[in-house]
Amino acid sequence: MILIVAEHLDGKLSKSTYEMVQAARELKREAPVSLLVLGSGVASVASEAAKLCDQVLVADLSALAQYDAELWSAAVAQIAYEGEASLVLIGGSRSGREYSPRVAVKLDIPLLEDVVSLTDVDGGIEAERYTFLARVTERVRTEAPLVVVSIKPGAYTPAAPLAQNAEEFDVELALPERRVEVTGRESAKTERVSLSEADVVVAGGRGVGSAESFTKIVEGLADQLGAAVGATRAVVDAGWRPYAEQVGQTGKTVQPKVYWAIGISGAVQHLSGMGKSKVIIAINKDAEAPIFKIADYGIVGDVKEIVPAIIEKLRSK
Amino acid sequence: MKILAVVRQVPDAEENVRIIEGRVDLASSKLVLDTMDEYGIEEALRLRERTSEVEIVALAVGSARSEEALRTALALGSDRAILVESSEPLDVIAVSSIVAQVAQSESVNLIFCGGQQADWDSQALGAAVAERLKWPQATWVTSLTVDGDRISGKHDVDEGTETFALSLPAVITTQQGLNEPRYPTLPNIMKARKKELTRKKLIEFGTSPRVTPVGSSIQIKERLRKMLDGKDAPAAAGQLVDLLRSEARVIA
Numbered sequence: 001m002i003l004i005v006a007e008h009l010d011g012k013l014s015k016s017t018y019e020m021v022q023a024a025r026e027l028k029r030e031a032p033v034s035l036l037v038l039g040s041g042v043a044s045v046a047s048e049a050a051k052l053c054d055q056v057l058v059a060d061l062s063a064l065a066q067y068d069a070e071l072w073s074a075a076v077a078q079i080a081y082e083g084e085a086s087l088v089l090i091g092g093s094r095s096g097r098e099y100s101p102r103v104a105v106k107l108d109i110p111l112l113e114d115v116v117s118l119t120d121v122d123g124g125i126e127a128e129r130y131t132f133l134a135r136v137t138e139r140v141r142t143e144a145p146l147v148v149v150s151i152k153p154g155a156y157t158p159a160a161p162l163a164q165n166a167e168e169f170d171v172e173l174a175l176p177e178r179r180v181e182v183t184g185r186e187s188a189k190t191e192r193v194s195l196s197e198a199d200v201v202v203a204g205g206r207g208v209g210s211a212e213s214f215t216k217i218v219e220g221l222a223d224q225l226g227a228a229v230g231a232t233r234a235v236v237d238a239g240w241r242p243y244a245e246q247v248g249q250t251g252k253t254v255q256p257k258v259y260w261a262i263g264i265s266g267a268v269q270h271l272s273g274m275g276k277s278k279v280i281i282a283i284n285k286d287a288e289a290p291i292f293k294i295a296d297y298g299i300v301g302d303v304k305e306i307v308p309a310i311i312e313k314l315r316s317k
Numbered sequence: 318m319k320i321l322a323v324v325r326q327v328p329d330a331e332e333n334v335r336i337i338e339g340r341v342d343l344a345s346s347k348l349v350l351d352t353m354d355e356y357g358i359e360e361a362l363r364l365r366e367r368t369s370e371v372e373i374v375a376l377a378v379g380s381a382r383s384e385e386a387l388r389t390a391l392a393l394g395s396d397r398a399i400l401v402e403s404s405e406p407l408d409v410i411a412v413s414s415i416v417a418q419v420a421q422s423e424s425v426n427l428i429f430c431g432g433q434q435a436d437w438d439s440q441a442l443g444a445a446v447a448e449r450l451k452w453p454q455a456t457w458v459t460s461l462t463v464d465g466d467r468i469s470g471k472h473d474v475d476e477g478t479e480t481f482a483l484s485l486p487a488v489i490t491t492q493q494g495l496n497e498p499r500y501p502t503l504p505n506i507m508k509a510r511k512k513e514l515t516r517k518k519l520i521e522f523g524t525s526p527r528v529t530p531v532g533s534s535i536q537i538k539e540r541l542r543k544m545l546d547g548k549d550a551p552a553a554a555g556q557l558v559d560l561l562r563s564e565a566r567v568i569a
């Protein structure tokens with residue numbers, strides 16, 4: 001079987017789960033596709049998953065109410081082993097990239113990390129992934145009979161639901177004790193579409209000037225376009241925006257249809273998180289800013305004048 | 318307390334990357350200690366400044382040029398260094414076996430490792446090492462307090478941040494925000510040349526990669542690079558919106 005670990009939030013499957021299902025389908029293997037749902041109170045997630053695959057495996061346990069790398073990797077390794085999986089797909093989210101190596105070590109199998117394409121080749125599997133701060137595309141290959149793969153969010157188009165509902169099975173897990181105690185959390189949830197799933201991202205940098213100005217300019221344009229909001233590290237460090245909005249090497253990787261870079265210089269660490277966007281629009285007062293090198297459309301000017309004018313123009317359509 | 322700081326020598330972020338015959342060629346690239354690893358060295362140094370009895374061992378697994386990263390780690394204040402030299406590309410799961418073996422033979426109880434390495438863009442090393450040692454880990458840590466064998470801190474998670482607590486031994490992966498790394502001073506760079514650097518051979522660790530590179534390429538997406546002058550803001554905004562509607566077709 002191909003085992004896919006479902007990513008979900010607030011009782012719904014994440015877009016990344018649909019993308020992983022697509023990755024599995026494109027391999028065109030005979031093997032059934034199983035979705036593993038881990039969590040607590042996940043009945044709605046499981047029934048949504050049933051529309052996507054051949055079999056849903058559910059572990060609905062209070063012990064799984066909160067993600068933990070050791071618990072998740074133990075659960076996934078056990079199910080992959082018992083189900084004689086030939087491939088394990090895990091989301092390339094921060095958590096997925098944290099527990100997938102543990103699964104690989106537990107099962108003594110190779111890890112293909114954050115892959116953007118996966119193909120069966122004679123006697124093995126080949127994958128493409130980005131390296132050198134996403135400047136290089138590397139092709140790697142492994143011959144192992146079982147491989148764990150994390151799939152980069154946004155790399156695949158989301159799979160369409162099937163006509164038939166798959167059967168759901170409860171699984172029994174032998175879980176270890178939780179050793180990392182979570183003592184507090186700050187979630188940065190907004191009413192907006194989530195950054196990693198958005199088709200349009202409006203991101204602001206230090207050039208926006210202040211937190212207040214960010215709300216007015218960047219959020220203003222995002223509201224107008226129904227877009228998600230992103231930020232540079234400089235903006236997050238300055239405390240203008242929450243970390244969850246950071247795009248780049250140490251933040252989120254996004255690959256939207258349209259990326260607006262407002263007052264962003266275009267440092268390599270930022271580019272590595274957004275450089276694969278389909279259309280890039282940049283507004284910066286410095287004509288030499290590196291962001292213009294990768295922009296499709298650029299305006300050299302003051303964001304405080306240009307962006308309100310764009311919002312105005314969009315409104316008066 | 319004995320700390321293992323894992324370091325890596327990577328191309329400077331501003332360096333252009335070249336590919337020769339399907340492989341990234343770094344022969345003429347400027348390489349530096351990965352910034353992500355600097356935070357681990359710095360945090361180890363600060364722990365030693367606060368507590369006595371802290372020994373810091375820097376470890377690099379990689380090409381002969383990794384010695385430069387170790388010399389920097391020593392100049393910054395690490396006590397000793399170990400280089401496991403490998404001319405072959407190793408995958409991250411293979412490297413984790415080497416790191417775990419060194420951690421065991423050195424009897425360390427805290428490992429620092431960069432959150433992501435700027436060459437292979439992997440985030441897996443810290444967690445893979447933790448699993449091999451059966452230790453807990455915290456990744457993407459931005460603040461850290463060590464009190465006896467209890468560690469608490471703050472780190473980044475999928476949606477936001479969390480504070481956490483765990484007991485040593487453990488693996489911590491580091492990133493920007495954890496601290497402000499210091500620079501090596503000239504006298505310390507000189508002194509570092511005399512510090513102990515042990516070389517070990519890959520063969521001593523009995524590990525081999527199971528993921529093989531097939532080829533690398535640089536695909537730079539052609540960008541339109543249409544530039545508009547924004548001196549007249551309403552005019553520029555109008556032009557842009559028109560282009561996005563009729564040419565790019567990304568707004569209705």
Ligand SMILES: Cc1cc2nc3c(=O)[nH]c(=O)nc-3n(C[C@H](O)[C@H](O)[C@H](O)COP(=O)(O)OP(=O)(O)OC[C@H]3O[C@@H](n4cnc5c(N)ncnc54)[C@H](O)[C@@H]3O)c2cc1C
Nearest residue numbers: 205206207232233234248249250251263265270285302303
């Ligand atoms: C290990 C490491 C990891 C990192 N990870 C990330 C990451 O994940 N994400 C990230 O973003 N960065 C990251 N960085 C930081 C990165 O190197 C840059 O410092 C950061 O991206 C700069 O953010 P910025 O573009 O907002 O600010 P700046 O570089 O200060 O750029 C501001 C821009 O705004 C323009 N500007 C100013 N005023 C105006 C105005 N009124 N109108 C129009 N334009 C104006 C300026 O011309 C300038 O180009 C990382 C760095 C390191 C070392």
Ligand SMILES: Nc1ncnc2c1ncn2[C@@H]1O[C@H](COP(=O)(O)O)[C@@H](O)[C@H]1O
Nearest residue numbers: 135268271275290293294537538539540
């Ligand atoms: N079209 C592009 N898409 C993504 N990144 C790019 C593009 N063009 C250049 N870059 C990156 O932008 C930085 C500066 O590029 P340059 O100075 O043009 O070589 C380098 O890190 C390049 O890899």
